[in-house]
Amino acid sequence: MSFFGFGQTAEIDIVLNDAETRKKAEHKTEDGKKDKYFLFYDGETVSGKVNVTLKIPGKRLEHYGIKIEFVGQIELYYDRGNHHEFVSLVKDLARPGELSQSQTFDFEFTHVEKPYESYTGQNVKLRYFLRATISRRLNDISKEMDIVVQTLCTYPELNSSIKMEVGIEDCLHIEFEYNKSKYHLRDVIVGKIYFLLVRIKIKHMEIDIIKRETTGTGPSVYHENDTIAKYEIMDGAPVRGESIPIRLFLAGYELTPTMRDINKKFSVRYYLNLVLIDEEERRYFKQQEITLWRKGDIVRRSMSQQATIAAQRFEGSNSESASAQAKEENN
């Protein structure tokens, strides 16, 4: 903004047509604060108005063109100069000329492709935004409006359990099992740890959720590990034959869906880390990747389906056929 006393300047702002009805989602900014932004999904139209308000009444605003862009870009923090735009759409609102008074321009980006989910991480940011620009001789006037995009999935067809026997020969053998390999963000990890051989003095056992953000390619790959959750599942010394249950509710943690090789620039993957700690603070651990996905809001389920599931919780495996039916209806 330059106020040299001469020349007209203007304020520019962007308003969405469905601002009243569209949902907002909370998203963490780079400095850790949480803000709310309009939420969009892949394929949705982005339409609205650009308001240009002249600041000095009476004076004309000369410009070299007014446009609005819809941009989806990946920003690597160590390489701020280079933005990798994977979506870039432009709409010209006005050809070069003059504005004699404040004006409003309509725009519509129809059925915009938004292939990836918005992500703000430790070393990389993926964001979508609208940018309205008034081009001028010396300096442009522009305004950006960030939006948040979420990618939704449905229940995966194949979702096998994870079951493995691991250990240190003659010292510690365990068999761990997690009920699924793919979990949605509000899912529950149900599992168990079965002790086959215990020749060390275990003090307690915990399960951690680790997020690994990978940026860069080839020789300059960088992994940033972050322990999102630590959850103690056992306190005390187990012996052979003991089974320790796991029930970890994911909704309480700040998780994103698994993102694999996004635009060949970065990945965000999640791992379950099973950690056993012995009396001398030695740690024995086994890491296992899980896939996280975002489930869309479901249609209200019928009362009978809910009652069936609630009944199974107490009956055990008696209602196996009812559970299969409930799963099918859900898909």
Place this chain on the structure above:
Amino acid sequence: MSEPTVADTRRLNSKPQDLTDAYGPPSNFLEIDVYDPQTIGVGRNRFTTYEVRMRTNLPIFKLKESCVRRRYSDFEWLKNELERDSKIVVPPLPGKAFKRQLPFRGDEGIFEESFIEERRAGLEQFINRIAGHPLAQNERCLHMFLQEESIDRNYIPGKVRQ
């Protein structure tokens, strides 16, 4: 309007535990005591030995019970062997107490009762920490230290199981 799904949080099926496993002795029994310090010799050639008694049911140890006498330099030898041959971070030994070995002290120096007790406790903590480490249990030097009458410094270092 959407309603939250009723989450399926049933436990996974597991084998019931055998009662002899549940109530029997644990398979990780390992206790080492360092006690009974005895100062041997006279004048400047004195040194203190400690009794190192081990009781265990771990199959990797040949003897389920053993009792040997060791001095501080034997513990130092063990620490050096483990640092050289195994990949583990060896815990620290109680201090060497050089100052106490200088002449013209008002007290008994390294044969002072309180010092010996401090050292005894430190050695006990050291050996228990080491003996419970799965990688240290694989080293022949540890087995020789705990279960053989005397330490053969010309032994051939190596692993106990391949």
